[in-house]
Every structure is written in C-alpha cells, then in structure tokens.
Amino acid sequence: MNYLDSFRDKELVQGLARRIAELVRGREKPLVFMEVCGTHTMAIYQYGLRSLLPPEVKLISGPGCPVCVTPNGYLDRAIALSRLPDVIITTFGDMLRVPGSTSSLMVERAKGADIRVVYSPLDAVRIAAANPAKRVVFLGVGFETTAPTVAGSILAAKAQGLSNYFVLASHKTMPQPMAILSADPDLSVDGYICPAHVSAIIGADAYRFLCTEYQVPCVVTGFEPTDVMQGVEMLARQALQGESRVEIQYSRVVSREGNAKAQGVLAEVFTPFDAPWRGIGVLPGSGLRIADAYSEFDAELAIPVQVEELKEHQGCLCGEILKGKVAPGDCPLFGGKCTPESPVGACMVSSEGTCAAAFKYGR
Ligand code: SF4
Numbered sequence: 001m002n003y004l005d006s007f008r009d010k011e012l013v014q015g016l017a018r019r020i021a022e023l024v025r026g027r028e029k030p031l032v033f034m035e036v037c038g039t040h041t042m043a044i045y046q047y048g049l050r051s052l053l054p055p056e057v058k059l060i061s062g063p064g065c066p067v068c069v070t071p072n073g074y075l076d077r078a079i080a081l082s083r084l085p086d087v088i089i090t091t092f093g094d095m096l097r098v099p100g101s102t103s104s105l106m107v108e109r110a111k112g113a114d115i116r117v118v119y120s121p122l123d124a125v126r127i128a129a130a131n132p133a134k135r136v137v138f139l140g141v142g143f144e145t146t147a148p149t150v151a152g153s154i155l156a157a158k159a160q161g162l163s164n165y166f167v168l169a170s171h172k173t174m175p176q177p178m179a180i181l182s183a184d185p186d187l188s189v190d191g192y193i194c195p196a197h198v199s200a201i202i203g204a205d206a207y208r209f210l211c212t213e214y215q216v217p218c219v220v221t222g223f224e225p226t227d228v229m230q231g232v233e234m235l236a237r238q239a240l241q242g243e244s245r246v247e248i249q250y251s252r253v254v255s256r257e258g259n260a261k262a263q264g265v266l267a268e269v270f271t272p273f274d275a276p277w278r279g280i281g282v283l284p285g286s287g288l289r290i291a292d293a294y295s296e297f298d299a300e301l302a303i304p305v306q307v308e309e310l311k312e313h314q315g316c317l318c319g320e321i322l323k324g325k326v327a328p329g330d331c332p333l334f335g336g337k338c339t340p341e342s343p344v345g346a347c348m349v350s351s352e353g354t355c356a357a358a359f360k361y362g363r
Pocket residue numbers: 036037038039040064065066142143145146195196197198352
C-alpha cells in the first residue's frame with residue numbers, strides 16, 4: 001500500500017460514513033455543508049461521496065473554480081486583445097473554451113490569433129523575452145493559489161527589464177464570497193469545507209471571521225476521500241454542539257498562518273479591489289488588481305482596445321450554481337445544449353466546474 005492508498009481506503013471511508021450517520025441520526029433538518037473549492041467538488045463526484053452520506057447531511061458546491069467565476073466581460077477583453085496583430089495571448093488551457101459574449105479564445109485561435117497555452121506564467125515571460133516586437137499578455141486568473149506565481153512573473157519581467165510583458169489580471173480571493181454566502185438567508189450553510197490549496201497560502205486563520213461574525217463552522221480539508229469524509233465529520237460535530245471555529249483537517253499541508261513569503265509577494269504586486277464574479281456580482285475587496293507601482297504591466301491599462309458589448313447566455317444557470325442554490329441537473333441546458341464538448345456556461349468548461357463534474361461522474 002502506498003502513502004496515497006491509505007487516504008483512499010474503502011473501509012476507512014465507509015467507517016467514517018457510519019460515524020457521520022450515527023452522529024446525525026434522527027435529525028429532522030439536514031445539515032448543509034458547502035465545499036467552496038472546485039477540486040473538492042471533483043473529489044466528491046469522483047468518489048461518489050454524496051451517496052455514502054446519510055440523508056441528514058447534504059453537500060452543496062460553491063463558487064470555488066476560478067475559471068467558472070470569471071465573468072464574460074473579462075473574456076471579451078482577452079478576445080479583443082487576441083485580435084490585435086502584435087499581441088500574443090498566453091494562458092492556462094482551461095480558459096480556451098470558456099465562452100465570452102459571442103466568441104471564445106479557441107474560436108479566435110482557429111481564426112488565426114496567436115494564443116498559446118502555457119503551464120506557468122514564467123513561460124509567458126520567456127515568450128515575451130523571445131519576441132521583443134510583440135506584446136505578450138498572460139491571462140491572470142485564479143485564487144490565492146495561482147496569484148503568487150503570477151505576481152512572481154511580473155517581478156521576473158521587471159528584473160529582466162521587459163517592456164512587452166503584461167498581465168490581464170482577474171484574480172479573486174476566497175474568504176469574501178464565503179462571507180456573502182453566509183449572510184444569504186436563502187442558503188443557510190451549516191459549515192464550510194474550506195479549500196486546501198488556497199488555505200496553504202492564506203492560512204486557516206483567514207476564515208476565523210466567518211466563525212465569529214456568521215457563526216459558521218469551518219474545516220480546512222484535504223482532497224482525498226478520507227480527508228473529505230473526516231472534514232464532514234468534524235463539521236457535523238461542531239454544528240451539533242453549536243460551535244463555530246476553524247479546524248484544520250489537512251494539517252499535513254496547511255498551517256494557521258499560511259505561507260508568509262507568498263503573502264508578501266501578493267501584497268507587493270497586487271492590491272485588493274471590488275471584483276465582479278460571474279453570477280454573483282461585484283463583491284467588495286474580493287479581487288486582486290495590479291498595484292499602481294507595477295501598472296506598466298497591467299494589460300487593461302497599458303493596451304487600449306475596443307471591447308464588444310456584454311451579453312449573457314440565455315437559460316444558463318451558472319450564477320445560481322456558483323451560489324450553491326441549484327444543482328446542475330436543475331439547468332434545462334444540462335447534458336443537452338450544454339456539454340463539456342460544447343459548453344454554454346463556464347461551469348461546464350473547467351475540469352473543476354460543478355456541471356462538468358456532474359456530467360462526467362453522474363449527478
Ligand atoms: S484553485 Fe484552489 S480553491 Fe480553486 S479550485 Fe483549485 S484547489 Fe480549489
């Protein structure tokens with residue numbers, strides 16, 4: 001048995017399911033726990049964890065996939081930039097198929113735009129260094145997990161004296177949407193399965209205000225099936241005892257304070273702003289834009305371009321999915337007009353999107 005197998009051990013997972021069932025037996029109103037991270041959503045679908053839980057515990061998915069929460073307007077600007085003759089767009093692969101208002105980067109690439117998939121923003125810096133006559137734009141999308149490497153790429157470009165490297169930044173930070181969801185009376189979340197990778201950067205203490213201001217228990221949880229089930233058990237215990245504190249199930253990776261070095265780079269290069277979230281709206285202080293001291297690297301400021309008028313996709317329920325209010329099967333387009341091969345909404349595009357997970361592994 002290797003190290004990982006023990007975290008996927010069927011007996012252990014079933015044992016945890018029995019313990020959870022014993023804990024909540026006879027409860028009339030189900031306990032509702034939200035996983036806010038797309039990787040958790042994938043794990044929950046992949047290992048069929050919902051089916052192992054008793055009816056007294058309900059898991060709902062939240063806004064935890066950075067691709068899914070990126071609004072159409074951002075894609076429209078990226079698409080407009082890709083149409084400029086001297087611009088090379090560099091991006092992680094997931095962004096290619098996300099539909100903007102009327103097109104996608106995939107469509108633009110097929111029409112001849114220079115759009116390149118990279119595995120790290122530093123690859124984009126290398127492309128800029130190798131193409132001095134071009135302007136190279138990296139699509140900076142992601143939560144606190146990816147934002148430090150994007151900040152690092154800006155520092156690297158500055159150190160190399162590059163004036164043709166830019167970032168179109170749409171980074172989001174995690175705790176704020178959780179606060180908004182906690183305050184939503186329609187949702188009544190009894191606890192959060194807090195993200196693992198994000199928490200490794202920001203530290204578990206970043207969620208403490210959710211416990212004190214909204215009395216919602218939080219457990220920072222790993223991605224393996226035993227992690228998730230243990231996280232659910234810890235949340236159930238807190239909820240049943242009327243407690244609300246931040247616990248760390250994923251202590252093999254996450255600390256209370258997080259990664260001070262990554263936090264320092266983020267604070268140096270980015271500054272918080274009121275960011276728009278697809279389907280959720282503008283959330284105060286929930287995004288990271290490039291700080292004034294680095295504005296020469298900000299694609300939005302440095303490369304003026306005409307962006308098309310914003311259009312939303314008719315019938316798409318992504319906004320409600322991201323708020324945990326409906327399940328993929330509730331969307332009339334699910335599995336018909338909207339599939340991973342031909343996505344209408346962002347939640348069907350990203351491998352971590354709730355609709356994509358439901359389509360791949362069943363509802
Ligand atoms: S970036 Fe982090 S929070 Fe977002 S889906 Fe991936 S692991 Fe989860």
